[in-house]
Amino acid sequence: MPGTSPAAELQAIIRVAHELADISGPVILKHFRKTMPVENKAIGGAFDPVTKADRGAEKAISQALATRFPDHGIVGEEFGTKSGSSPYQWIIDPIDGTRSFIIGSPLWGTLIGVLQDGVPVFGLMDQPFTGERFWSTDKAAYHSVRGGRPVRLKTRECTRIDDAVLTTTHPEMFEGPEQQSALSTLKEKARLTRYGGDCYGYCLLAAGLIDIIIEPGLKSYDIAALIPIIERAGGVITTWTGGSPASGGNIIATGDARLHEDALTMINKL
Structure with missing residues (x-):
């Protein structure tokens, strides 16, 4: 233009x-x-x-x-x-x-x-x-x-995984020991875990109803539109290593930056 x-x-x-x-x-x-x-x-x-x-x-x-x-x-x-x-x-x-x-x-x-x-x-x-x-x-x-x-839209405060509502589209998405361990590590500590949702789950996170989403193997078209929605609502979304999620990959999103930092630490200790 x-x-x-x-x-x-x-x-x-x-x-x-x-x-x-x-x-x-x-x-x-x-x-x-x-x-x-x-x-x-x-x-x-x-x-x-x-x-x-x-x-x-x-x-x-x-x-x-x-x-x-x-x-x-x-x-x-x-x-x-x-x-x-x-x-x-x-x-x-x-x-x-x-x-x-x-x-x-x-x-x-x-x-x-x-x-x-x-x-x-x-x-x-x-x-x-x-x-x-x-x-x-x-x-x-x-x-x-x-x-x-x-x-x-505004994400909600949630600093501790123990208080968090976690969601992912389906546990069968997680293939191999590394991915499965990442899910189980967060799931075992979260207050509540629910499955299903795809893009709808990310929007619920932006609305302050979900605290953390973890998913593996996404494509750019699965996530590119959701990144600005989450970030403008106050959330954080990256790859599992803290990188840009724009091209897809293994993705983690949280409504609270402090929870995001802790979650990255937990899954990268595995």
Whole structure:
């Protein structure tokens, strides 16, 4: 966006991201809780489902982006990478939580993230069935229901793992002794552990309802949109070694920086 201020660029991105969520939601909902074919993308390993809802939503988002920001790059879970000349790159997961989607559970969402020169600068998670939307701005993060008044998100204080609510999508994600030990170390000390949630869990952390999330083997499209939401709400999200989570990998997020520091220490002693 030549000649445009950074603040104006971000406002344009936020506006378009909301438009994209409005476009993709109906595409997805016409298939939700309906009988449809489910393909398995996995070549060996765990079941990795994809549906025409995933592909239809990503196609609709990509087509809309091409008309609004033709020079921006796009990385999508289903259709891969489209290069662009702009420093901005959109990271799209049309349905994060397809396993939940295909059984009728509402614990899924559409993830729309934006990187600027590889750094996450904006994120949005839309759950069109419940009407919930979570998104970031330059200094804050918000939640709304069916287009209602936005409510500012804020993580809660929790300095000790003994007081923490921990979640992860599923314990079977953790493969091998090192990953399994990381989960068990935190799980054994946490006050409460719950499974399930995918992207929805990270948004609940940003809303101050969950304290810590640990997950292995994520892709950039699983996490890029969630990073700004968590950080603008006051949380911390990194890899297990404290590095940038933008490219995915083994991820740990907390609502309180002090808990994050302690959790990293615990899992890196293993």
